[in-house]
Amino acid sequence: MAKKITIYDLAQKLNISPATVSRSLNDHPAISQKTKDKVLLVAKETGYRMNKFAANLSKQKSNTIGVIVPKLNSNFMSTVLSGIEKIANDVGYNLIISQSLESEEKEKLNAKTLFDSGVDALLVSLAYETENFDHFTTYTDRKIPLLFFDRVCDLPNCPTISIDNHAAGFDATQHLIQQGCRNIVHISGSLKRNVYADRFDGYQRALHKNGIEFHKENLYESDLSIENVQKFVERIRDSKHKVDGIFVSNDTFAVHCIKELKKEGYKIPEDIKIIGFNNDPVSEVISPNLTTIEYPGYKMGILAGESIISHLSGSINIQSADQILIKHKLIKRESTRL
Amino acid sequence: MAKKITIYDLAQKLNISPATVSRSLNDHPAISQKTKDKVLLVAKETGYRMNKFAANLSKQKSNTIGVIVPKLNSNFMSTVLSGIEKIANDVGYNLIISQSLESEEKEKLNAKTLFDSGVDALLVSLAYETENFDHFTTYTDRKIPLLFFDRVCDLPNCPTISIDNHAAGFDATQHLIQQGCRNIVHISGSLKRNVYADRFDGYQRALHKNGIEFHKENLYESDLSIENVQKFVERIRDSKHKVDGIFVSNDTFAVHCIKELKKEGYKIPEDIKIIGFNNDPVSEVISPNLTTIEYPGYKMGILAGESIISHLSGSINIQSADQILIKHKLIKRESTRL
DNA sequence: GTGAAAGCGCTAACAG
DNA sequence: CTGTTAGCGCTTTCAC
Numbered sequence: 045m046a047k048k049i050t051i052y053d054l055a056q057k058l059n060i061s062p063a064t065v066s067r068s069l070n071d072h073p074a075i076s077q078k079t080k081d082k083v084l085l086v087a088k089e090t091g092y093r094m095n096k097f098a099a100n101l102s103k104q105k106s107n108t109i110g111v112i113v114p115k116l117n118s119n120f121m122s123t124v125l126s127g128i129e130k131i132a133n134d135v136g137y138n139l140i141i142s143q144s145l146e147s148e149e150k151e152k153l154n155a156k157t158l159f160d161s162g163v164d165a166l167l168v169s170l171a172y173e174t175e176n177f178d179h180f181t182t183y184t185d186r187k188i189p190l191l192f193f194d195r196v197c198d199l200p201n202c203p204t205i206s207i208d209n210h211a212a213g214f215d216a217t218q219h220l221i222q223q224g225c226r227n228i229v230h231i232s233g234s235l236k237r238n239v240y241a242d243r244f245d246g247y248q249r250a251l252h253k254n255g256i257e258f259h260k261e262n263l264y265e266s267d268l269s270i271e272n273v274q275k276f277v278e279r280i281r282d283s284k285h286k287v288d289g290i291f292v293s294n295d296t297f298a299v300h301c302i303k304e305l306k307k308e309g310y311k312i313p314e315d316i317k318i319i320g321f322n323n324d325p326v327s328e329v330i331s332p333n334l335t336t337i338e339y340p341g342y343k344m345g346i347l348a349g350e351s352i353i354s355h356l357s358g359s360i361n362i363q364s365a366d367q368i369l370i371k372h373k374l375i376k377r378e379s380t381r382l
Numbered sequence: 383m384a385k386k387i388t389i390y391d392l393a394q395k396l397n398i399s400p401a402t403v404s405r406s407l408n409d410h411p412a413i414s415q416k417t418k419d420k421v422l423l424v425a426k427e428t429g430y431r432m433n434k435f436a437a438n439l440s441k442q443k444s445n446t447i448g449v450i451v452p453k454l455n456s457n458f459m460s461t462v463l464s465g466i467e468k469i470a471n472d473v474g475y476n477l478i479i480s481q482s483l484e485s486e487e488k489e490k491l492n493a494k495t496l497f498d499s500g501v502d503a504l505l506v507s508l509a510y511e512t513e514n515f516d517h518f519t520t521y522t523d524r525k526i527p528l529l530f531f532d533r534v535c536d537l538p539n540c541p542t543i544s545i546d547n548h549a550a551g552f553d554a555t556q557h558l559i560q561q562g563c564r565n566i567v568h569i570s571g572s573l574k575r576n577v578y579a580d581r582f583d584g585y586q587r588a589l590h591k592n593g594i595e596f597h598k599e600n601l602y603e604s605d606l607s608i609e610n611v612q613k614f615v616e617r618i619r620d621s622k623h624k625v626d627g628i629f630v631s632n633d634t635f636a637v638h639c640i641k642e643l644k645k646e647g648y649k650i651p652e653d654i655k656i657i658g659f660n661n662d663p664v665s666e667v668i669s670p671n672l673t674t675i676e677y678p679g680y681k682m683g684i685l686a687g688e689s690i691i692s693h694l695s696g697s698i699n700i701q702s703a704d705q706i707l708i709k710h711k712l713i714k715r716e717s718t719r720l
Numbered sequence: 721g722t723g724a725a726a727g728c729g730c731t732a733a734c735a736g
Numbered sequence: 737c738t739g740t741t742a743g744c745g746c747t748t749t750c751a752c
Contacts, residue, residue, distance in 0.1 A: 117464040
């Protein structure tokens with residue numbers, strides 16, 4: 045059982061040529077059903093497993109898709125991956141997953157490694173840091189399908205999948221305003237990334253539309269790691285103008301803000317209303333429940349997977365660089381109740 | 383730029399043999415530094431990228447490690463993966479990750495696919511369902527390193543990495559007893575899996591040691607999906623003997639139990655004390671904070687990665703099937719306060 | 721419908 | 737220290 049058996053072994057056993065074996069195994073039309081059946085049978089009996097390397101080398105494709113994500117261990121990202129994996133697996137593709145850990149350097153490295161590994165396509169969600177996109181030209185140059193999801197950039201001919209962060213940011217802020225907030229702080233991630241920049245933009249538009257002036261000091265930019273919560277809460281507490289609403293670009297951070305604010309004696313939502321982003325499971329655990337924007341990660345994964353697969357199978361023209369926008373939804377809960 | 387350039391091209395350009403090029407590229411000791419430098423230079427200039435398939439085919443190894451997990455999208459699992467990925471990436475291995483979605487069938491399929499993809503090693507955390515382990519013999523037969531983490535099984539010569547669930551279950555229960563609980567319910571996952579079976583065992587031992595009789599009706603077995611929360615809470619409410627403590631094998635479930643119990647009018651921890659498992663981030667978000675057992679996922683990932691890598695590099699004898707136990711820790715919080 | 725033979729690009733034993 | 741020469745196992749023209 046330990047010995048590797050090749051198509052030559054099968055050919056010999058059956059007294060036919062390796063070529064015929066190969067064709068049978070691949071269900072080639074020009075082979076009689078009888079031969080195919082014979083081959084398949086012996087293949088099964090002998091426990092034949094085809095050597096992917098040889099096939100790949102010969103065919104120049106790998107049946108694998110590379111994925112680069114900032115971090116594996118976030119609820120949102122692993123949900124997306126789960127969706128991608130489902131699709132890929134269903135159609136017989138393997139997934140090579142790597143994380144950039146928010147570092148541009150590592151992202152470059154990952155891109156290179158995955159290229160060398162011969163992935164047929166690449167899915168990426170950008171690192172916080174990334175400003176330069178040259179490491180992707182290797183792919184675009186050779187027409188290897190490249191698709192960005194969530195944290196996207198607008199490289200030519202690269203499909204993107206995300207929600208309308210612009211509109212989502214607007215909706216979130218508008219909701220706070222409707223609930224009576226007038227001095228709203230926005231806690232954002234790196235504005236280099238579309239997701240945060242767009243939300244911030246939506247926030248500003250909402251303020252503007254309601255005749256509320258935007259104050260620069262109401263924008264808190266950070267990497268959204270919860271070490272910053274304390275600092276930000278102090279900043280809110282010490283703010284000259286009483287803060288009555290907070291729009292946080294991330295549920296985890298929002299939830300920890302609530303905890304910290306409660307410790308400081310604030311009543312949520314009476315004193316300050318808070319809205320988060322993502323609809324992470326934590327948002328329903330915190331008390332008061334967190335109002336948030338639903339960001340359907342699994343669906344995003346499914347769509348990303350399907351999109352890249354259809355590119356690969358050539359059923360869609362790669363040139364038609366589509367931009368898929370997934371619908372978001374405002375989920376009203378206690379943290380912004382009147 | 384789009385043309386693929388091979389070692390033959392380099393050889394020709396440099397007027398040396400392809401073999402020398404190959405050796406130089408691989409930093410073979412028997413090549414003069416001068417030649418290496420020349421080769422490397424031209425390689426860089428021409429944008430040479432080695433073809434992994436050819437190398438793999440020739441070397442009969444792939445530099446990839448397969449991973450099968452039940453679900454990608456759980457905080458614990460993605461944390462573990464994050465650790466594995468870090469190690470793998472550091473030493474130049476790729477990770478092919480697939481999920482069984484708790485199905486034995488899918489696990490079998492994944493194992494087969496990964497085998498066909500030529501992974502050099504396999505890491506697996508078992509599905510809920512899995513009862514038969516024959517799909518792994520393909521690996522053991524061919525001496526492909528196989529390692530189980532978290533949800534393990536005791537196949538011969540397969541290293542395992544987990545915590546001492548036995549002891550952890552004991553500690554959790556003992557803590558409840560110390561806090562005055564006498565009628566403790568245990569909410570468990572599938573007892574087919576070591577992690578749950580062992581914890582249950584620890585629970586029973588603790589009861590026994592304290593002279594408390596175990597009642598079968600105090601064991602609630604399920605798949606721990608939160609749809610069951612309501613049902614279980616009703617069962618607790620309607621229990622003949624007043625339940626005063628709950629040991630839940632999973633923080634997410636525990637947290638939702640707390641929410642539901644509070645709705646039912648129970649005071650936590652006054653009426654019922656609760657302890658969870660894993661130390662998921664949610665455990666600190668719920669009010670009252672959840673007492674739990676810390677289960678260091680990242681560390682587990684790191685160790686799993688290191689262990690498999692050292693097997694692969696032959697520095698450790700695969701036969702010495704080690705069992706690595708990671709230390710757990712009781713984290714006391716409000717949900718079990720006296 | 722099937723076979724012969726030439727690669728795919730790299731590695732490694734064997735010579736020198 | 738470097739070159740020669742076989743493969744690795746599969747696919748794929750081009751014949752028959």
